[in-house]
Amino acid sequence: MIDGFAAGDMRLPAYIRLRDSLSSRIARGEWTPETPIPSEGRLAREFKVSVGTVRKAVDGLVDEGLLERRQGSGTYLRGPSFNATLFRFFAMRESDGSAPSIPSSQLILRSAVKAPQAAAAALGTDEVIKIVRLRSLSDQPVLFEEIYIPTARFEGFETLPEPALGPLLYPLYFEHFGVLVKRATDEVSFGTANETVAQQLRIQPGDPLAIIERTAFDIEDTPIEWRIASGSALGFRYRSEIN
Amino acid sequence: MIDGFAAGDMRLPAYIRLRDSLSSRIARGEWTPETPIPSEGRLAREFKVSVGTVRKAVDGLVDEGLLERRQGSGTYLRGPSFNATLFRFFAMRESDGSAPSIPSSQLILRSAVKAPQAAAAALGTDEVIKIVRLRSLSDQPVLFEEIYIPTARFEGFETLPEPALGPLLYPLYFEHFGVLVKRATDEVSFGTANETVAQQLRIQPGDPLAIIERTAFDIEDTPIEWRIASGSALGFRYRSEIN
DNA sequence: TAGTGGTCTAGACCACCAC
DNA sequence: TGGTGGTCTAGACCACTAC
Numbered sequence: 001m002i003d004g005f006a007a008g009d010m011r012l013p014a015y016i017r018l019r020d021s022l023s024s025r026i027a028r029g030e031w032t033p034e035t036p037i038p039s040e041g042r043l044a045r046e047f048k049v050s051v052g053t054v055r056k057a058v059d060g061l062v063d064e065g066l067l068e069r070r071q072g073s074g075t076y077l078r079g080p081s082f083n084a085t086l087f088r089f090f091a092m093r094e095s096d097g098s099a100p101s102i103p104s105s106q107l108i109l110r111s112a113v114k115a116p117q118a119a120a121a122a123l124g125t126d127e128v129i130k131i132v133r134l135r136s137l138s139d140q141p142v143l144f145e146e147i148y149i150p151t152a153r154f155e156g157f158e159t160l161p162e163p164a165l166g167p168l169l170y171p172l173y174f175e176h177f178g179v180l181v182k183r184a185t186d187e188v189s190f191g192t193a194n195e196t197v198a199q200q201l202r203i204q205p206g207d208p209l210a211i212i213e214r215t216a217f218d219i220e221d222t223p224i225e226w227r228i229a230s231g232s233a234l235g236f237r238y239r240s241e242i243n
Numbered sequence: 244m245i246d247g248f249a250a251g252d253m254r255l256p257a258y259i260r261l262r263d264s265l266s267s268r269i270a271r272g273e274w275t276p277e278t279p280i281p282s283e284g285r286l287a288r289e290f291k292v293s294v295g296t297v298r299k300a301v302d303g304l305v306d307e308g309l310l311e312r313r314q315g316s317g318t319y320l321r322g323p324s325f326n327a328t329l330f331r332f333f334a335m336r337e338s339d340g341s342a343p344s345i346p347s348s349q350l351i352l353r354s355a356v357k358a359p360q361a362a363a364a365a366l367g368t369d370e371v372i373k374i375v376r377l378r379s380l381s382d383q384p385v386l387f388e389e390i391y392i393p394t395a396r397f398e399g400f401e402t403l404p405e406p407a408l409g410p411l412l413y414p415l416y417f418e419h420f421g422v423l424v425k426r427a428t429d430e431v432s433f434g435t436a437n438e439t440v441a442q443q444l445r446i447q448p449g450d451p452l453a454i455i456e457r458t459a460f461d462i463e464d465t466p467i468e469w470r471i472a473s474g475s476a477l478g479f480r481y482r483s484e485i486n
Numbered sequence: 487t488a489g490t491g492g493t494c495t496a497g498a499c500c501a502c503c504a505c
Numbered sequence: 506t507g508g509t510g511g512t513c514t515a516g517a518c519c520a521c522t523a524c
Binding site for chain 1: 492493494495496497501502503504
Binding site: 063065082182183184185186187188189190208210233234236237238239240241242243 | 427480483
């Protein structure tokens with residue numbers, strides 16, 4: 001009855017069905033990070049399972065980073081959380097500790113286009129919106145980014161007022177389009193600057209470049225963004241944890 | 244009584260104390276990956292807690308990747324598990340699909356030395372054993388590695404018979420020294436080849452290099468290895484998951 | 487068939503938070 | 506003070522493995 005719980009494959013354990021059921025309610029945007037989801041006791045009664053089973057279901061979503069427990073208060077949706085800014089991979093040229101290094105973002109282009117091959121392959125469609133921007137640190141250009149998002153999921157993105165496009169896109173995706181980035185994969189490689197990139201980054205064509213290609217996925221593991229970012233290979237440093 | 248369980252901070256929940264207690268028994272090398280740890284029922288009786296509490300403690304260690312449950316059989320220690328070879332980030336030159344590309348490892352040096360600054364900083368000591376090796380794919384040198392491990396934790400490493408040093412070091416650390424690598428951090432950067440590296444990799448001095456610096460940690464989060472690996476930046480591709 | 491982990495229940499009491 | 510999540514219990518039955 002309740003939202004796919006009884007509709008799911010009944011051979012699956014109850015806590016799995018409940019977890020998936022909650023997960024799709026989240027994906028559908030039923031809750032916001034401000035209001036708690038129903039309490040464990042309420043869910044237990046609603047789904048006719050014990051509280052322990054609800055806990056196990058919720059535990060799974062907490063582990064995935066989708067939900068957040070607050071003792072005494074409730075369980076809440078976690079907004080776009082992971083620190084995804086590509087910025088931190090490029091050392092600030094001015095590491096003398098003097099300048100506060102204010103990061104900024106300059107929008108160069110935003111329009112509906114046919115996706116290039118790599119973006120189309122990652123996103124599974126070639127109807128995309130392309131965003132090009134230049135990111136700087138205290139007026140020094142550091143990172144040149146091309147971003148592709150599927151038009152179908154971001155209807156009306158091109159006509160968003162420009163000031164709304166801050167440097168952080170993931171919160172914007174969430175608030176305006178209900179798209180929650182849950183995970184991403186990065187691929188770091190090496191290349192050389194072409195005319196365009198060199199001009200933007202104020203380096204010479206042929207200079208060494210660090211390239212990061214990222215595919216971002218939403219809650220349901222659908223790819224929702226592909227981007228390619230380039231910066232000078234000098235001073236580049238990419239950190240990664242392996243478990 | 245039992246191994247720090249009752250000795251731990253009694254304000255902590257039982258399942259935390261039990262988890263830490265099991266964790267230190269693992270660190271002490273009490274169990275091997277072949278024999279199961281005591282069953283949940285046995286642990287419950289031994290520690291005078293309910294089975295549910297034991298499950299929660301064990302769950303924590305399973306999540307950390309230390310233990311592995313096998314239904315119907317028991318719960319076992321997981322050996323060094325993560326796919327740690329830096330190899331996979333460098334494209335095989337012969338990607339024509341013909342040659343099976345047999346990886347090999349050539350030991351160049353192994354001796355006790357004073358650690359260079361970066362290694363000493365990561366390991367917290369400068370008494371280390373240095374291992375230098377060249378890794379190849381079908382006789383093409385691909386990766387030049389310098390590895391530093393603290394002498395204190397690897398007593399007698401220098402005198403290990405050379406055939407024992409296979410291409411995979413982490414299983415060796417575990418079997419000969421009881422050191423289990425649980426996690427690691429990688430830092431990717433780009434540079435240019437010096438004379439030595441260029442000669443080993445059969446490239447030109449000044450050619451672009453991809454550099455990976457890795458610090459590996461054991462169960463108790465003590466750094467136990469620092470390594471720096473270099474390969475040609477051409478064809479280099481570092482993949483990483485972000486959650 | 488005996489023993490193991492996997493699921494699930496129906497409670498209890500506690501710590502914490504908001505009102 | 507009432508409701509929330511956090512811990513813990515003492516069982517039950519099931520699925521699976523090893524012998």
